Amino acid sequence: MRKIAVLSSFMEEHHIEKIRTLAAEYGFAVDFYADDRLDMTKADQYEILYGMPGPSLLKHMTGLQWFCTPSAGVEPYTPDEIYPHEGVLLTNSAGAYGITISEHILMVTLMLLRQMPAFQQVVAHRGWVRQMPMRSICGSTITVLGTGDIGTNFARRAKALGARTVYGVRRTKKAGDGAFDAMYGMDELNSILPQTDILVMALPGTPETAGTLSRERIALLPRHAVVVNVGRGSAIDQEALMDALNSESIAGAALDVMVPEPLPADHPLWEAKNILITPHISGNMSLGITRDLDVDLFCTDLANYANRRPLQQLVNRKLGY
Amino acid sequence: MRKIAVLSSFMEEHHIEKIRTLAAEYGFAVDFYADDRLDMTKADQYEILYGMPGPSLLKHMTGLQWFCTPSAGVEPYTPDEIYPHEGVLLTNSAGAYGITISEHILMVTLMLLRQMPAFQQVVAHRGWVRQMPMRSICGSTITVLGTGDIGTNFARRAKALGARTVYGVRRTKKAGDGAFDAMYGMDELNSILPQTDILVMALPGTPETAGTLSRERIALLPRHAVVVNVGRGSAIDQEALMDALNSESIAGAALDVMVPEPLPADHPLWEAKNILITPHISGNMSLGITRDLDVDLFCTDLANYANRRPLQQLVNRKLGY
Numbered sequence: 001m002r003k004i005a006v007l008s009s010f011m012e013e014h015h016i017e018k019i020r021t022l023a024a025e026y027g028f029a030v031d032f033y034a035d036d037r038l039d040m041t042k043a044d045q046y047e048i049l050y051g052m053p054g055p056s057l058l059k060h061m062t063g064l065q066w067f068c069t070p071s072a073g074v075e076p077y078t079p080d081e082i083y084p085h086e087g088v089l090l091t092n093s094a095g096a097y098g099i100t101i102s103e104h105i106l107m108v109t110l111m112l113l114r115q116m117p118a119f120q121q122v123v124a125h126r127g128w129v130r131q132m133p134m135r136s137i138c139g140s141t142i143t144v145l146g147t148g149d150i151g152t153n154f155a156r157r158a159k160a161l162g163a164r165t166v167y168g169v170r171r172t173k174k175a176g177d178g179a180f181d182a183m184y185g186m187d188e189l190n191s192i193l194p195q196t197d198i199l200v201m202a203l204p205g206t207p208e209t210a211g212t213l214s215r216e217r218i219a220l221l222p223r224h225a226v227v228v229n230v231g232r233g234s235a236i237d238q239e240a241l242m243d244a245l246n247s248e249s250i251a252g253a254a255l256d257v258m259v260p261e262p263l264p265a266d267h268p269l270w271e272a273k274n275i276l277i278t279p280h281i282s283g284n285m286s287l288g289i290t291r292d293l294d295v296d297l298f299c300t301d302l303a304n305y306a307n308r309r310p311l312q313q314l315v316n317r318k319l320g321y
Numbered sequence: 322m323r324k325i326a327v328l329s330s331f332m333e334e335h336h337i338e339k340i341r342t343l344a345a346e347y348g349f350a351v352d353f354y355a356d357d358r359l360d361m362t363k364a365d366q367y368e369i370l371y372g373m374p375g376p377s378l379l380k381h382m383t384g385l386q387w388f389c390t391p392s393a394g395v396e397p398y399t400p401d402e403i404y405p406h407e408g409v410l411l412t413n414s415a416g417a418y419g420i421t422i423s424e425h426i427l428m429v430t431l432m433l434l435r436q437m438p439a440f441q442q443v444v445a446h447r448g449w450v451r452q453m454p455m456r457s458i459c460g461s462t463i464t465v466l467g468t469g470d471i472g473t474n475f476a477r478r479a480k481a482l483g484a485r486t487v488y489g490v491r492r493t494k495k496a497g498d499g500a501f502d503a504m505y506g507m508d509e510l511n512s513i514l515p516q517t518d519i520l521v522m523a524l525p526g527t528p529e530t531a532g533t534l535s536r537e538r539i540a541l542l543p544r545h546a547v548v549v550n551v552g553r554g555s556a557i558d559q560e561a562l563m564d565a566l567n568s569e570s571i572a573g574a575a576l577d578v579m580v581p582e583p584l585p586a587d588h589p590l591w592e593a594k595n596i597l598i599t600p601h602i603s604g605n606m607s608l609g610i611t612r613d614l615d616v617d618l619f620c621t622d623l624a625n626y627a628n629r630r631p632l633q634q635l636v637n638r639k640l641g642y
Contacts, residue, residue, distance in 0.1 A: 103435065279449045281451055287456065
């Protein structure tokens with residue numbers, strides 16, 4: 001019988017049942033393991049792997065044809081050298097994270113605009129200060145770098161909250177999906193930064209996106225601008241961002257991703273002015289809806305795979321997404 | 322010349338100009354004062370007052386015909402005794418606060434659902450914990466008490482974020498405005514509390530709303546429910562809420578209003594489990610859009626007043642809104 005290995009620490013019973021049932025329909029048996037607990041004596045038996053293993057595991061899976069990761073980012077899995085042979089298909093779970101990460105973006109954006117960290121400091125000392133300058137998403141101009149599932153979900157929410165304009169910026173200029181008021185190519189980014197009140201970054205971690213928000217581009221942002229990054233830390237010149245925050249040439253930043261992660265306790269980023277750091281939680285798998293969507297995406301592609309149709313979530317390992 | 326007094330500490334130059342110009346068109350002269358700095362020797366000359374004075378000021382304004390407060394709540398201004406004569410019309414600025422307060426509700430709701438205070442504690446110690454249970458507005462059932470400007474603005478945003486159901490609850494059952502999936506009278510509240518994931522309270526402070534969220538009603542909420550109050554603190558049995566939080570029979574609460582305000586440093590509410598206290602800032606006047614709307618509402622009613630039309634923002638002092 002053909003075999004699937006699932007590294008399933010994030011799954012609930014109903015997810016396991018759903019995968020097992022569907023797999024059986026297509027003639028697959030499924031072994032479920034806790035993360036990184038694959039039975040190495042059986043490693044060569046699996047045709048399909050769904051999970052987030054240490055990359056070194058893959059070499060041992062000599063029968064592997066399709067590897068699906070439950071994450072959206074695939075950086076650890078892009079090098080050819082980690083695979084047992086060149087034919088392994090890689091899919092990701094981009095599409096499972098739009099809801100949860102767009103809610104994270106909304107939350108931290110509102111916290112920055114409404115001075116919530118400063119009010120929380122007041123309250124921590126049981127104080128009572130009622131007036132600090134506050135701003136609104138309503139009427140603001142928002143630029144979103146990365147117009148995939150996450151960027152698009154956020155853009156829709158921002159428009160529903162009354163944002164005046166939401167620009168989408170992507171590697172190559174293409175038509176947007178209506179969530180965006182206008183689309184720009186990355187080579188046009190500099191022209192819209194000076195009008196940007198809120199800059200949201202949801203870029204994958206690829207060689208091409210590294211340093212996208214450079215020192216020069218940070219300098220183009222207005223003083224009241226805030227920056228939110230939920231993509232990959234490598235997309236920002238972090239030194240330049242710290243300088244801009246500490247000199248108050250921008251108003252704040254919320255970073256869910258940074259370099260390195262975890263951020264060392266003595267790293268100067270912790271001390272930057274008006275920074276809101278979260279420990280890479282925006283796509284936290286503990287949210288039920290994220291797990292449900294993630295398993296749904298795998299099941300959809302399992303049916304595609306079994307029926308020899310193209311995989312919907314296929315990643316181009318050269319591009320990195 | 323007929324005269325208007327404006328207590329204008331929250332205003333910018335363009336607001337002052339707008340009021341002055343419109344007033345002149347209708348034959349009024351306007352004196353602008355900082356809050357509580359009215360020239361008492363002229364108190365009897367003003368036909369109109371726009372501001373938030375100490376209630377004792379009003380008695381001295383013997384020529385007063387119309388008093389407009391820039392706040393939404395009018396509790397200090399409901400007693401007959403504070404007025405120089407029985408003919409004074411009272412208007413409020415409900416309608417100016419829907420945008421800013423609905424953004425506050427969204428922010429604190431997401432903070433509670435996504436465990437943000439706990440993650441902030443981790444980060445404050447430069448720690449790195451990535452997994453804590455998280456929930457989403459998407460798919461949730463939300464009950465909104467008070468279906469005016471604030472409740473309606475929030476309901477629209479919650480639906481745009483994918484809330485499964487948003488119930489509106491008001492004193493008397495009436496048709497909703499499409500922002501709500503269903504409308505209930507306050508006498509039907511008990512039947513929907515057990516299905517409520519998120520309870521949002523935006524009730525005015527009146528004798529009738531006092532104690533709306535009683536001990537009995539808190540007990541009807543599911544364990545995972547969170548409560549957000551942006552109306553008036555008196556609408557909650559605060560002792561019962563603290564008991565429910567501390568025994569974890571509900572999951573959290575975000576209170577922007579409480580009894581008393583400011584909350585004394587030794588009050589036990591500060592120490593309740595999973596509570597997010599803010600110092601009555603959700604309708605903070607420092608937000609430009611709120612000030613603009615507030616001045617717009619006054620100007621609309623100034624035209625109404627001058628043309629002897631009914632005032633749009635008229636408050637029934639007996640009802641308290």
